[in-house]
Amino acid sequence: MSALDLGKGKQRVGRSATKPSLSSAFRNAAIASAVVTLSVPAATAYADEGGVSYWLPGRFSSLAATPQAPGWSMAAVYYHTSVSAFGTAAAAREIHVGRIPATVNVDLNLQLNGRGDLVLLNPTYTFATPVLGGQLAIGVTGLFGRSRADLAGTLTATVGPLAVTRTGSFGDSITSVGDLYPQATLKWNAGVHNFMTYVTGDVPVGAYSSSRLANLGIGHGAIDGGAGYTYFNPQTGREFSVVAGLTYNFKNLDTQYQNGIDLHVDWGVSQFLSKQTLVGLVGYAYQQITDDFGQHPALGGFRSRVFAVGPQIGFLFPVGDMQGYLNLKGYGEFAAENRPSGWNTWLTFSMSPIAPTRTVASTRRITK
Numbered sequence: 001m002s003a004l005d006l007g008k009g010k011q012r013v014g015r016s017a018t019k020p021s022l023s024s025a026f027r028n029a030a031i032a033s034a035v036v037t038l039s040v041p042a043a044t045a046y047a048d049e050g051g052v053s054y055w056l057p058g059r060f061s062s063l064a065a066t067p068q069a070p071g072w073s074m075a076a077v078y079y080h081t082s083v084s085a086f087g088t089a090a091a092a093r094e095i096h097v098g099r100i101p102a103t104v105n106v107d108l109n110l111q112l113n114g115r116g117d118l119v120l121l122n123p124t125y126t127f128a129t130p131v132l133g134g135q136l137a138i139g140v141t142g143l144f145g146r147s148r149a150d151l152a153g154t155l156t157a158t159v160g161p162l163a164v165t166r167t168g169s170f171g172d173s174i175t176s177v178g179d180l181y182p183q184a185t186l187k188w189n190a191g192v193h194n195f196m197t198y199v200t201g202d203v204p205v206g207a208y209s210s211s212r213l214a215n216l217g218i219g220h221g222a223i224d225g226g227a228g229y230t231y232f233n234p235q236t237g238r239e240f241s242v243v244a245g246l247t248y249n250f251k252n253l254d255t256q257y258q259n260g261i262d263l264h265v266d267w268g269v270s271q272f273l274s275k276q277t278l279v280g281l282v283g284y285a286y287q288q289i290t291d292d293f294g295q296h297p298a299l300g301g302f303r304s305r306v307f308a309v310g311p312q313i314g315f316l317f318p319v320g321d322m323q324g325y326l327n328l329k330g331y332g333e334f335a336a337e338n339r340p341s342g343w344n345t346w347l348t349f350s351m352s353p354i355a356p357t358r359t360v361a362s363t364r365r366i367t368k
Contacts, residue, residue, distance in 0.1 A: 237272030
């Protein structure tokens with residue numbers, strides 16, 4: 001997501017700065033837009049253990065695989081989510097917090113509501129020297145924010161001939177820091193086709209307690225990797241991106257619970273209306289493909305699933321000698337299974353280096 005340099009550079013004797021074409025401007029915009037690719041966690045109730053997963057769908061979207069200008073870039077994101085769940089997705093939180101033994105039979109009629117407001121910072125460095133013919137970038141994401149969850153309903157627990165019923169509600173909230181999320185990407189460009197591979201993960205250093213209903217850390221490590229593709233035609237301003245990956249979760253040593261393997265696909269499609277403005281759609285699909293380990297028998301394999309789609313709009317503008325980019329995207333979720341669902345929005349502001357403006361040597365010769 002690079003700035004659109006309109007050829008304001010200094011003129012030098014014997015050389016002339018050329019005004020970039022519309023194609024060049026769109027190419028710079030693509031470079032700038034790649035900065036919004038973040039590695040961030042699910043901060044409120046989502047999937048897997050107690051309804052919380054490492055992967056947060058929506059991390060990747062439009063122009064995800066397009067290369068960037070070398071150097072430092074920074075992205076800041078305000079992320080808001082509001083979700084709810086019934087049935088086993090809500091029951092998982094009660095079991096997780098109440099630590100109900102596996103020998104107890106349970107009948108749960110519960111509703112879970114969750115809300116998260118996060119600020120994420122993602123500094124990234126893009127190397128100028130090619131690696132395996134591609135462009136290497138490394139970065140890390142940290143977050144600060146607030147997460148809240150509320151649980152209400154009825155739980156009936158049976159041990160032999162004894163049955164105990166509990167009805168009521170309770171809530172929990174936390175304002176603190178989350179885990180750290182390092183990420184490395186490698187990108188290749190071939191005309192309108194762009195390819196990438198990435199690896200990221202979770203360093204579990206954030207605020208977490210197995211007895212708390214709301215957390216900003218997930219209590220265990222994870223590693224995630226995948227590949228992506230972007231079609232971007234600078235002549236027409238049309239773009240399509242898709243990124244797919246798999247998450248392997250390590251065991252939570254506090255609870256002896258291990259989430260299954262997750263498959264996720266993020267996508268985006270956009271159209272540049274001008275050199276400064278784009279509009280389009282974004283979406284994702286999330287499917288857990290193996291069972292959890294250590295879960296209560298009442299939950300079964302507890303494989304989760306969700307789909308989402310929504311609009312996006314983006315603006316490019318200069319910030320000093322850097323490229324600024326502002327993007328707003330929103331997702332409405334549907335077809336959720338064993339996972340709270342609702343809606344979420346991302347407001348991203350990023351700054352990145354401007355792609356260099358090409359200069360052409362003068363063909364005019366001075367003769368005496």
